[in-house]
Amino acid sequence: MLSSQKVLPSHLERWACVYVRQSTTRQVRQNQESQVNQYLLIQRAEALGWPRARIRVIDSDLGLSGQSSADRAGFQELVAEVSLGHIGIIFGYEVSRLARNNSDWYHLLDLAAVFGTLIADTDGAYDPRQYNDRLLLGLKGTMSEAELHLLRLRLREGILRRVERGEHPQNLPTGLVRLPDGSVAKDPDDQVRHAIELVLAKFAELGSCRQVLLYFRNANLLLPRRQTMGPELGQLVWKRPTHAPIYHIVTNPAYAGAFAYGRRQLDPARRKPGRRDTGIVNKAMSEWGHLQQNVYPAYISWEQYLANQERLRQNRTRFQQQLVNAQGAARRGPALLQGLVVCGLCGHHMQVTYNTAARYLCTEMQRKFGEPMCASLLTAPIDEVVEQAFLAVLQPAQLDALQAVLADQEADRARLLHQWEERLKRARYDAHLAERQYNAVDPDNRLVAAELERRWEARLRDKREIEQDYDRFRQTQAPAKIPLALYEQFRHISTALPELWQGDRLTHEQKKELLRSLISQVILRRSLRNTIEVRIVWVSGHYTVVMAQPPIYRFRDATDYDTVVERIHQLWQQGRNDEEIAAQLTAEGFRAAREREFIASAVQRIRLDHNWKRSAARFSMFLGIEGYVSVTALAIRLGTDRAWIGRRIRNGTIPASHVIHHPSYAQAHLVQDDPELIARLRSELTQQQGVNGSI
Secondary structure (H helix, E strand, O other): OOOOOOOOHHHHOOEEEEEOOOOOHHHHHHOHHHHHHHHOHHHHHHHOOOOHHHEEEEOOOOOOOOOOOOOOHHHHHHHHHHHOOOEEEEEEOOHHHHOOOHHHHHHHHHHHHHHOOEEEOOOOEEOOOOHHHHHHHHHHHHHHHHHHHHHHHHHHHHHHHHHHOOOOOOOOOOOEEEOOOOOEEEOOOHHHHHHHHHHHHHHHHHOOHHHHHHHHHHOOOOEEEEOOOOOOOOOEEEEOOOHHHHHHHHHOHHHHOOEEEOOEEEOHHHOOOOOOOOOEEEOOHHHOOEEEOOOOOOOOOHHHHHHHHHHHHHHHHHHHHHHHOOOOOOOOOOOOOOOOEEEOOOOOEOEEEOOOOOEEEEOHHHHHHOOOOOEEEEHHHHHHHHHHHHHHHOOOHHHHHHHHHHHHHHHHHHHHHHHHHHHHHHHHHHHHHHHHHHHHOOOOOHHHHHHHHHHHHHHHHHHHHHHHHHHHHHHOOOOOOOOHHHHHHHHOHHHHHHHHHHOOOOOHHHHHHHHHHHEEEEEEEEEEOOEEEEEEEEOOOOEEEEEEOOOOOOHHHOOOHHHHHHHHHHHHHOOOOHHHHHHHHHHOOOOOOOOOOOOHHHHHHHHHHOOOOOOHHHHHOOOOOOOEEEHHHHHHHHOOOHHHHHHHHHOOOOOHHHEEEOOOOOOOEEEEOOHHHHHHHHHHHHHHHHHHHHO
16 A cells, blocks of 8 residues: 555645556556556545546557657656646656656756655655665666666567568568468569569669660559558559559569568667657668578579679669769860860860860869879870770670670560550459459449449540550550661671771761760770770770870880880891881880880980991991992891902892992992892802811
């Protein structure tokens, strides 16, 4: 029994408050005895001297958890009345009815101690101003909070054990149904399954939820949804497509046959006071509580599901990039990659400048952080390799890909036609069912008959509208084959376009538009001083890597400088002059600084830098004039030495008519470049070598 010794006249002058609470709506509906016991506290208050008119019942928190006071308007009202000094005593069936956490409980105790409010439960009445009562109330509050944690821990462990077995009864998405034995199967409705399959197939093809939405909108298709709450609980409803259900289908792992637990978790830091549904955030796959594959019947493979998630991530990344750096309109400047070039170091779009020469610049890091400029690259060599790659892909083989696209469109139209036929079949069934229900009703029951007649008329209207939409769809133009004449014209585009490209018939704007039709972006990165790595990203997502060779201002900066110097030394030792060496280097693919080929002056600078010089007399040995060769050059050609040629001049084997003196160096002889003479000398040399070999 409650003791009346602590109840003073000052308490009776104020209100007595009876606080009633149960944690869930299920308890409110089923545990009626608990409510009865709590409401009986009114009689306890009357027994302690409070008249019925001075007893106040607060039961607005029925069905709410005592874990927090944020959502409990009744508890907040109680605290407010205590702080105003209006409450003389608070009745609660037990401490857990008032609060399940110490912060709320001790806050109430502090206010009750300040304003002299008593707290009573089934065991007795307590005065928070007295030490023993305060200690006992504190212990009860602590035990109540610990009890909640124990209950939650037990429930959590039970859920986790079922989760580990993949048996936790989750809400299944539309397209999957739970059978009476607890197993999961695909929806038996063909139209539902085909709609889900179409969404997943079109996303794999189009790569965007928005594109799938536009596809469904343009085709006037509906999406199924099996209601999980509300008056239509458990019923199948066909709705106009929106982005949210399409995104849900693409991201739900259940369609890939996987059981996932913990995809959405509570983040207390994001929860807003008074809003119970806030603070729920989507977690990355690595943070899910449990993931188990091959639990449900799958609409797609797990590999395809992962590919879809990666595509969604790429879509978000591309959106952010496009939001900050758009391509912009094609302008008249000669830099063909304006709006397409991206810096390979920082990832920002590069600018175009036309000061002295057209260049691609990246000054983003310099502008933001004061760091050195990422790149300043001449446009000409980069545009040239991109043009070559662009023209290379315009091959007749691309027409085969176009034919494949048209075949896919034809198959897609067949799928749409099947969807419309299923939708029409369902509409006709619904109309027929409504007619049967109307015919089966008693005609005298006018109220029911009128309602069934209204439903029948509505189903007939729906059927007529779907039939009209179906007829309009069938009248839409089907994907056509490529006409033979047009096919032949496209076949020769790879030969016609390069000619137009090199001429003046295409403007810079037209060239840029043509490039943008196939190229998404071009990523530039200088790998070496005279080499730029050009990564061409096509609109299909594939990429091609080519190398551009920009001119350099000093040949010493070339990566093949040492190789060229060694080659020049070899050719100089063979007696070649600067012009001959330059021509040979150009033929071998080498190039000088700021030039597309080697020139004699570049060879001379390198040769003189290495002090590779000849005296005038010796140099004259390698010089010839038109129609004559030097003795040294003739000896090299025949594979012998100069002394052998000199003896033939002195003994007359080489006629004096075929020998002249060099016009600039009189001591040097020149031999007429006569094929018959050279053939005779080669024959004599061969015979002489044969005789020496036989001896």
